[in-house]
Amino acid sequence: MSEVLHELLEQITGFIYPNEVEIHWSLLIVVYPYITGLVAGAFILASLVKVFNVKDLQPTYRLALLTALAFLLVAPLPLLLHLGRPELFYEILLTPNVTSAMAMFGFVYAWYLMGVLLLEVWFEYRRDLIVMAGRERGLMRWIHRALSLFSTDTSEAALAFDRKAIRAITIIGIPSAFLLHGYVGFIFGSVKANPWWSSVLMPIVFLMSAIVSGIALVIFLYMMLAAIRKEPVDMRCLDTITSYLFYAVIVDFSLEALDFIHRLYESEESVKILGKLITHKLFMSLFVLQILIGMFIPLGILVVAKWRRLNEDGRKLLYFTAVILIQLGIFSTRWNVVIGGQLFSKSFRGLMAYKLEVMGIEGFLSAMALLALPFVILAVLIRVLPTKRLADEASGAAPS
Amino acid sequence: MNKRDFLKGLILFFPAGGMLGALAGMLEAKEAAPAQTGTAGAAPKPGPKAYDPKSHYYGMGIEIDKCIGCNRCVEACKAENDVLQEPFFFRTWIERYVIKKDGNVVVESISVKSKAPKEASQDDADVLRTFFVPKLCNHCVHPPCVQVCPVGATFSTEDGVVLIDSKRCIGCRYCIQACPYGARYLDPRTKTADKCSFCYHRVRQGLLPACVEVCPTQARIFGDLKSKASRLVRFARLNKIHVLKPSLNTEPKVYYAQLDGEVR
Numbered sequence: 001m002s003e004v005l006h007e008l009l010e011q012i013t014g015f016i017y018p019n020e021v022e023i024h025w026s027l028l029i030v031v032y033p034y035i036t037g038l039v040a041g042a043f044i045l046a047s048l049v050k051v052f053n054v055k056d057l058q059p060t061y062r063l064a065l066l067t068a069l070a071f072l073l074v075a076p077l078p079l080l081l082h083l084g085r086p087e088l089f090y091e092i093l094l095t096p097n098v099t100s101a102m103a104m105f106g107f108v109y110a111w112y113l114m115g116v117l118l119l120e121v122w123f124e125y126r127r128d129l130i131v132m133a134g135r136e137r138g139l140m141r142w143i144h145r146a147l148s149l150f151s152t153d154t155s156e157a158a159l160a161f162d163r164k165a166i167r168a169i170t171i172i173g174i175p176s177a178f179l180l181h182g183y184v185g186f187i188f189g190s191v192k193a194n195p196w197w198s199s200v201l202m203p204i205v206f207l208m209s210a211i212v213s214g215i216a217l218v219i220f221l222y223m224m225l226a227a228i229r230k231e232p233v234d235m236r237c238l239d240t241i242t243s244y245l246f247y248a249v250i251v252d253f254s255l256e257a258l259d260f261i262h263r264l265y266e267s268e269e270s271v272k273i274l275g276k277l278i279t280h281k282l283f284m285s286l287f288v289l290q291i292l293i294g295m296f297i298p299l300g301i302l303v304v305a306k307w308r309r310l311n312e313d314g315r316k317l318l319y320f321t322a323v324i325l326i327q328l329g330i331f332s333t334r335w336n337v338v339i340g341g342q343l344f345s346k347s348f349r350g351l352m353a354y355k356l357e358v359m360g361i362e363g364f365l366s367a368m369a370l371l372a373l374p375f376v377i378l379a380v381l382i383r384v385l386p387t388k389r390l391a392d393e394a395s396g397a398a399p400s
Numbered sequence: 401m402n403k404r405d406f407l408k409g410l411i412l413f414f415p416a417g418g419m420l421g422a423l424a425g426m427l428e429a430k431e432a433a434p435a436q437t438g439t440a441g442a443a444p445k446p447g448p449k450a451y452d453p454k455s456h457y458y459g460m461g462i463e464i465d466k467c468i469g470c471n472r473c474v475e476a477c478k479a480e481n482d483v484l485q486e487p488f489f490f491r492t493w494i495e496r497y498v499i500k501k502d503g504n505v506v507v508e509s510i511s512v513k514s515k516a517p518k519e520a521s522q523d524d525a526d527v528l529r530t531f532f533v534p535k536l537c538n539h540c541v542h543p544p545c546v547q548v549c550p551v552g553a554t555f556s557t558e559d560g561v562v563l564i565d566s567k568r569c570i571g572c573r574y575c576i577q578a579c580p581y582g583a584r585y586l587d588p589r590t591k592t593a594d595k596c597s598f599c600y601h602r603v604r605q606g607l608l609p610a611c612v613e614v615c616p617t618q619a620r621i622f623g624d625l626k627s628k629a630s631r632l633v634r635f636a637r638l639n640k641i642h643v644l645k646p647s648l649n650t651e652p653k654v655y656y657a658q659l660d661g662e663v664r
Contacts, residue, residue, distance in 0.1 A: 009512075015509070017493075019490055019584060019585040021487075021488045022585070083570050084591030085570045088551075092570065096551070100550040192580070192648055193577070193578055346581070346582055347507070
């Protein structure tokens with residue numbers, strides 16, 4: 001620890017306050033908004049089907065729901081691991097300070113998990129769980145029965161109620177998803193001491209980038225799943241969903257550009273040091289990764305894919321490339337916000353350095369593990385909860 | 401006046417001077433914790449019951465022109481409060497500003513002994529003005545650190561001091577991010593946030609904070625804003641004062657006299 005700080009001390013340029021050598025929010029806090037963004041984005045994509053009746057997206061509806069759930073389950077882990085005293089985390093729930101944006105995390109999270117996502121998943125799967133439990137034996141039968149909370153009613157009236165409930169939950173769920181991720185943006189946007197963070201646009205930029213990353217992730221998973229199962233991809237669905245992605249990236253880019261131009265034009269006290277920050281410290285991650293590779297190139301790819309009338313395989317290849325690049329770009333966005341905001345001194349006179357550890361709780365490997373974990377959870381979820389609605393009186397085995 | 405009267409006068413004068421000095425000493429003690437002294441003439445009765453936080457509101461004055469950058473306050477603070485000696489943890493520190501004729505400003509924390517080569521010795525002809533600025537927690541009236549702490553581990557006391565309950569702190573470091581003055585650090589031993597406490601343990605006993613106590617030039621003035629006899633109130637009356645980053649509306653209670661516009 002101390003050796004690292006001594007090393008960082010030698011890399012300081014200009015003047016910083018002496019307590020600022022240590023970078024306090026590290027890679028795990030980059031992972032946290034990235035993951036919650038994926039949750040919010042995937043959920044909003046799922047909502048398009050139920051609230052706005054975008055029928056083309058039906059094939060991805062359940063996958064999007066399960067993706068949101070898998071990532072939501074992992075979302076608090078990076079926060080927990082990052083705490084200096086993780087064993088005291090319950091204090092944040094028992095004695096929350098009502099003026100603290102961070103103290104609201106437990107409540108926003110609990111609401112979103114219990115009040116929205118689990119409920120919607122349950123109503124969506126209730127009938128299928130009953131049907132599957134009826135066909136199966138042994139352990140899986142009991143798992144499915146337990147997951148359906150031992151309900152057995154598959155009458156038309158009950159199913160109609162399920163549909164109504166899902167619609168109601170989704171309508172509440174959209175603002176909740178906005179709240180979940182907008183709130184994460186607020187944690188940063190409300191820090192007036194930090195001009196890189198302090199912006200009223202921050203929650204909205206977070207939200208738009210969340211939608212971008214969530215949609216891109218669901219496309220990625222949908223294509224991967226189809227490839228693994230050797231099933232055809234529903235091209236109508238894919239074309240529609242990538243159109244949404246295209247517009248979301250444009251809105252996201254416009255908001256970020258607005259933020260940038262606004263800062264440059266107002267040219268406040270901090271403008272010089274922020275200028276140095278983006279040219280000296282964030283050039284690679286901001287200009288190259290986030291803007292060029294994460295936005296411009298994918299936008300170009302999507303334009304080519306849509307308007308050059310390519311065949312299916314060509315479009316699929318381009319879409320797949322674009323969503324991976326977008327994912328990289330959004331991760332860089334989170335990096336630039338979280339790490340970037342800590343690389344300049346609040347004296348506005350100097351720049352700090354960040355050294356990415358490989359090992360250790362806050363290191364690269366543990367961040368990778370946290371990013372991989374939702375995929376493992378998702379694989380389990382998909383095994384238990386089919387991503388396609390079971391056909392009525394179907395005879396075949398449930399797709400897994 | 402003949403020689404005899406003069407000698408008589410001398411005999412009276414020196415003890416009287418001594419008395420005055422003693423009185424002044426009492427006044428200083430009263431300013432740190434007036435509730436501890438009883439009515440005039442009665443001996444002070446220290447004790448936990450005697451201290452009433454409601455009747456105090458502490459702040460600090462710093463007279464920049466008096467600071468000679470000796471760093472004794474920093475050392476005293478580290479010793480008094482068991483602050484780690486490594487150069488990443490400071491409850492208070494001294495910055496040196498050198499403002500050159502071409503407008504360049506060179507700032508350095510003289511409390512950090514860096515291995516990096518020191519700036520070449522200043523050519524006096526290039527220097528426009530130069531001064532030291534002691535920094536510490538500003539014990540703001542509207543502290544952003546207190547606002548953001550998720551568990552209420554950092555809080556404002558009634559007598560105007562911002563403290564941290566290290567048993568409750570969960571080490572999320574949001575307060576460190578929220579402090580505009582870089583006054584906070586994470587103590588690696590406890591993994592909890594830490595910062596200047598105005599030496600609350602001393603102040604409550606009627607003593608001065610360690611940094612104020614050792615300052616050889618009295619550049620630091622500690623006092624009670626609720627006491628009219630306070631040296632701090634006198635300091636604020638006699639000087640034009642300024643605070644750090646007033647636009648953030650944190651309302652710091654560390655008041656600087658002769659603060660330069662270059663200081664942030």
